[in-house]
Amino acid sequence: MAEQFAELNPPPRLLMGPGPVDVDPRVLRALSMPMLGQFDPAFTGYMNETMELYRRVYQTRNRWTFLIDATARGGIEGLLVSLIAPGDKVLVPVFGRFGHLLAEIAARCRAEVVTVARDWGTVFAPDEIEDAVRRHRPKVLALVHGDTSTTMAQPLAGIGEICRRHDAILYVDATATLGGMEVAVDDWKLDAVSAGLQKCLSGPPGSAPVTFNERVVEIVQARKHIEAGIRPDDAVAENGPVIQSNYFDLAMLMDYWSEARLNHHTEATPMLYAARECARIALAEGLEARFARHRLASTALTAGLATMGLTLFGDQKNKMPNVTGVEIPDGVDGERVRAIMLNDFGIEIGTSFGPLRGRIWRIGTMGYVCRKENVLACLGALEVALRQCGFRTKPVSGVDAALAVYREAEA
Numbered sequence: 001m002a003e004q005f006a007e008l009n010p011p012p013r014l015l016m017g018p019g020p021v022d023v024d025p026r027v028l029r030a031l032s033m034p035m036l037g038q039f040d041p042a043f044t045g046y047m048n049e050t051m052e053l054y055r056r057v058y059q060t061r062n063r064w065t066f067l068i069d070a071t072a073r074g075g076i077e078g079l080l081v082s083l084i085a086p087g088d089k090v091l092v093p094v095f096g097r098f099g100h101l102l103a104e105i106a107a108r109c110r111a112e113v114v115t116v117a118r119d120w121g122t123v124f125a126p127d128e129i130e131d132a133v134r135r136h137r138p139k140v141l142a143l144v145h146g147d148t149s150t151t152m153a154q155p156l157a158g159i160g161e162i163c164r165r166h167d168a169i170l171y172v173d174a175t176a177t178l179g180g181m182e183v184a185v186d187d188w189k190l191d192a193v194s195a196g197l198q199k200c201l202s203g204p205p206g207s208a209p210v211t212f213n214e215r216v217v218e219i220v221q222a223r224k225h226i227e228a229g230i231r232p233d234d235a236v237a238e239n240g241p242v243i244q245s246n247y248f249d250l251a252m253l254m255d256y257w258s259e260a261r262l263n264h265h266t267e268a269t270p271m272l273y274a275a276r277e278c279a280r281i282a283l284a285e286g287l288e289a290r291f292a293r294h295r296l297a298s299t300a301l302t303a304g305l306a307t308m309g310l311t312l313f314g315d316q317k318n319k320m321p322n323v324t325g326v327e328i329p330d331g332v333d334g335e336r337v338r339a340i341m342l343n344d345f346g347i348e349i350g351t352s353f354g355p356l357r358g359r360i361w362r363i364g365t366m367g368y369v370c371r372k373e374n375v376l377a378c379l380g381a382l383e384v385a386l387r388q389c390g391f392r393t394k395p396v397s398g399v400d401a402a403l404a405v406y407r408e409a410e411a
Ligand SMILES: Cc1ncc(COP(=O)(O)O)c(C=O)c1O
Pocket: 018, 019, 071, 072, 073, 074, 098, 144, 146, 147, 148, 149, 173, 174, 175, 176, 196, 205, 206
């Protein structure tokens, strides 16, 4: 007889790495709602509501604000492959792993890619970016907002103006920041932005909310090729270089998400329900309140870590409020600490990549997970794990220090 596998029963975990994080139970409930046909008026109504909800989350009036059915990387690919024609110049300022990802995706779109780099743990000053734009004259500047690999957030205010001055399109990867810190798309003149659900929005991975403005629409529409079989008789002339991907073709996705409702892929119904609920919850809390909650957790967590005698990683002025990098002390086996936290406390924290591999842990306080009790539980577990691995923490407990921050905020 064929082997019978047990019913799924994942171990309970508190996910405090750099993402994914625990899914809000309200989003889990939304995922289990009944299926609808994708052209059912009830469903297209949900599609329109989802567009409006993400306009608010992105703080934009962009008509074109919708979901790409893929993880966050699919959102990046959709925007870049639709913007970049072979031979276009793309400038990527790299300050962590995800800058390299943008450069890699742009290269696969056969762009002429130019990178400028900074040490991991730092970010670019606007002047440095303007110098690079002036020197290289890119069609697209592709920039990561919060790079989870280093826990740094690149300030974006002023970068949009730089791009307008030099006639470049500004693409931003806000996967790790949307819903956790300000992403003011219109005020900051960000032309195209993508994100995912599995970080500060506390949803499952698999849906990428994107938004883009008329500067992007103009480029994309000039490359519009509607596939045979669904092409209306009065379709526009096909004169631009074809977008290299069918799945990620923004021009066809726009027809799918507009009143035209031109068939493209089959919408991932449960993911749309989840994305809609993620945005609804974020807006019901209020963006400002949500950002403040993330900042408070960061202050409490960093106070606790410092009190334990640990060193925080990177330029603290530009630290993301939702992920904290902490140096693994000399002589401590970082993987053993993580294993104790996972196996004895059920808490997952992150390791890192590239030059930071084995040098830092990354602790996420995102979305639904970003709560006092989780910050305290994580610090308590880390303190015990560190002691077990031979590290002498200071006599004052990090948990007490973090709790003191909360008490003061609550007073
Ligand atoms: C800044 C950033 N961009 C892109 C990604 C890729 O997201 P996904 O794994 O959902 O494709 C991540 C994931 O960690 C990220 O942190």
